[in-house]
Amino acid sequence: MSEHILPAKLYYGIWITLLVLTVVTAAVAFVDLGPLNTVVALVIATFKAVLVVLFFMHVKYTSEKMTKVVLISAGFWLLILLALSLADYATRLWT
């Protein structure tokens, strides 16, 4: 965490970006992109989440490096959970 106080303008900028992306993701859902619909929705969601983590949660400005280690580890564990589970279920019908 840093004692550095961020300008309010930055928070408003992030807020507007998040609102715009929310409208974009809802609107894009009505456009037929084939299998890409889900990909686009998840990419936008992840981009929004990264904005919240970096700016609202101050991870970009923290001096405590362990915060990033914890965050990356959590993401990695989640990836193991999802990837290994799907590797099982997605291949069960293979003969």
Next chain:
Amino acid sequence: MSDSPIAVEHAEGLQHHFSNMEQQRDAASLGMWVFLATEIMFFGGMFCAYLIYRYWYFNEFAAGSRSLDIWLGTINTAVLICSSLTVALGVRAAQMGKRKLLVMLLLFTLVFGFAFLGIKGVEWYDKYKEHHIPGAQFNADDLVRDYPQIHIDQRHEQIYFSLYFAMTGLHALHMIIGIGIFAYLTFFAWRGRYTGGYYNPVEIGGLYWHFVDIVWIYLFPLLYLIDRKPLR
């Protein structure tokens, strides 16, 4: 620091086992991040269940998703994003020691939190009226009728709605806990406990609130936006 048992000079709000305010703040926020890592795994189990069942029962998930109110879902996403802004600005106000501004922003956050739960309640009540709550009364004949293009198995449809209620319910529970935390923070902010030097509770309460916001940022597309494109 001396070994004397007599109280040594502390900065206001500094616990004696920390050497300075910065170390105390880092420790508090790191602890919160570790908790949030466990929360990611907690919600991760549900997201994993969602992923597997959506892969298996894609049609039923698509039809169920279309039956949700996309307007209310989008408005609720915006409400949560606004609440995250007031939290971020609130932490900033706490850093600067602006008590009145902090109290006002925390109150705004509470209002947004209640607004989210209210809209969620309206959506759940709609589902209740439509007999879309899993159980003995469950009936998805309306979806079978509305989407003749796709084959819908009603038992699989129940799985979509089970996951819908479990995931939004767990998220709403986190919102209720968050409102409790923020009511606590508002009270003590009003009493003037948080100064420019000591604002850990506001900071880590804010981290929790932002985390709950992020969960919703994923729930919104996964539950509401699965299959809105025109059916072929």
